[in-house]
Amino acid sequence: MRHHRVLRIISKLLIPFIMLFALYVQFHGDFGPGGGFQAGVIFGSAFILYGLIFGLEYARMVAPPAIVTRLVAAGVLIFAGTGYAGLFAGGNFLDYGVLKSDPVAGQHLGILLVEFGVGTTVAASMITIFFLFAGRDR
Amino acid sequence: MLQAVLDHYNYWIAILLMMIGFYTVVARGNLVKKIVGLNIFQTSVFLLYISMGKVTGGTAPILDERFSVYSNPIPHVLILTAIVVGVATTALGLALVVRIRESYGTIEEDELDLLDGET
Amino acid sequence: MIITLIDIALLTFMGATAIAILRLRSLFAVVMLSGIYSLLAASMFVVLDAVDVAFTEAAVGAGISTVLMIAVLALTGERERTPSHTPLLPMVVVVLTGAALIYATFDMPAFGDANAPVNLHVAPRYLNESFAEVGLPNVVTSVLxxxxxxxxxxEVTVxxxxxxxxxxxxGGRKGDDAGIKKEPADDTEPDDDGGTA
Structure with a gap:
């Protein structure tokens, strides 16, 4: 689809806003609808749109598969690591209240980290899966 | 009578969708169609769960002073994660379909049975 | 009242879309309709107050799954062949299962009943206490x-x-395992138990 000028320009305009929206959904999910799962999918779809319009080889340059595959695991590690942080701080596994002196502030921090881990894994998985399907030759 | 129908309409449609999905999985031979059928089945279960958590006159479970009645948040949490897991497993199924197509040259169940019978 | 009408209309549309998906033979049309079906489901979730779920369903079902399915159709072809066997047995099984499930719904609490058991167990606690304990307005995020x-x-691990x-x-290149499949006669396995059956 590289020779469709309208698609190319419009998607170039849209992609930054899609990413910005994904970040808004990620970090505003505590107060409105949203959270790591949705933000991850939206962030991944920005890369998928780029790959669809400009071709897979360019998308692979923007998001190198070696890094993206590591991010799939990194998200799970951030989530589990937050759980262990609670364990080492003297609470239970995934107990965020002990991360800070004020339990509510600790919960805030824990949820932020956990949602970030979820978003990372989901976004990286979606990008990886799209690359694999689109890159398979007939 | 009308009230009895309205009380159960969501559940009935969820079951209708579930059965359409089930029938697509069982009776259609094409593997991609089967996966679409599985998705319909899955969405019908989501619909059933979310319908059970709805409270008449309630609003979305985002706390605000202006509201006092909220719908049940627990089905929302369960289904929210299930949707994303659902797409990940759909991708896994589609990957299997791609590999079957590459090994056998077809994704129709009948032809796959015939090919398996030959070897 | 208007909410009930929207509810019924959306559900009817979902049923119609699902039947169209079942009957169509062009897989491209089936994939497009399944995107529409997901969008209808997302609208339905908004009506049922599940805004977070609707958000996810719209992004995942109408977005990512459709893209993935089309990518697969490009690899596998987009016509479905007519199955050779008669669908009588599946039809009987499906009708019987559906009838049993519909019979079971008469025992379920009415739609929207605030006193249904599902709404009385831990949900009130989450709704009443979570703001003091976690400090977030969005209860779904707190619980999640x-x-x-x-x-x-x-779920993330899944x-x-x-x-x-x-x-x-x-992930590998196509045809990487072709050599293994074509030479099954070569029976020298590097196992330490001899390998002779």
Missing amino acids: ASYRGYDTLG IFTAAVAVMLLI
Whole structure:
């Protein structure tokens, strides 16, 4: 689809806003609808749109598969690591209240980290899966 | 009578969708169609769960002073994660379909049975 | 009243779309309709107050799954062949199962009943206490990330596993395992137990 000028320009305009929206959904999910799962999918779809319009080889340059595959695991590690942080701080596994002196502030921090881990894994998985399907030759 | 129908309409449609999905999985031979059928089945279960958590006159479970009645948040949490897991497993199924197509040259169940019978 | 009408209209549309998906033979049309079906489901979830779920369904069902299915159709072809066997037995099974399930719905609490058992167990506690304990207005996020963190950790692990499995299945170059399939006669396995059956 590289020779469709309208698609190319419009998607170039849209992609930054899609990413910005994904970040808004990620970090505003505590107060409105949203959270790591949705933000991850939206962030991944920005890369998928780029790959669809400009071709897979360019998308692979923007998001190198070696890094993206590591991010799939990194998200799970951030989530589990937050759980262990609670364990080492003297609470239970995934107990965020002990991360800070004020339990509510600790919960805030824990949820932020956990949602970030979820978003990372989901976004990286979606990008990886799209690359694999689109890159398979007939 | 009308009230009895309205009380159960969501559940009935969820079951209708579930059965359409089930029938697509069982009776259609094409593997991609089967996966679409599985998705319909899955969405019908989501619909059933979310319908059970709805409270008449309630609003979305985002706390605000202006509201006092909220719908049940627990089905929302369960289904929210299930949707994303659902797409990940759909991708896994589609990957299997791609590999079957590459090994056998077809994704129709009948032809796959015939090919398996030959070897 | 208007909400009830929207509810019924959306559900009817979903049923019609599902039947169209079942009957159509062009897989491209089937995939497009399944995107529409997901969008209708997302609208339905908004009507049922599940805004977070609607958000996810719209992004995942109408977005990512449709893209993935089209990518697969490009690899596998887009016509479905007419199955050779008669669909009589599946029809009987499906009708019987559906009838049993519909019979079961008469025991269920009415739609929207605030006193249904599902709404009385832990939901009131989450709704009343979570703001003091976690401090977030969005109860879904509090329950997802904090109260039921184990559950979510498991789900994230499932997504991770699925991504790894897709990588294993179609990550390598095409035809990497062709050599293994074509030479099954070569029975020298480097196992230490001899390998002779």
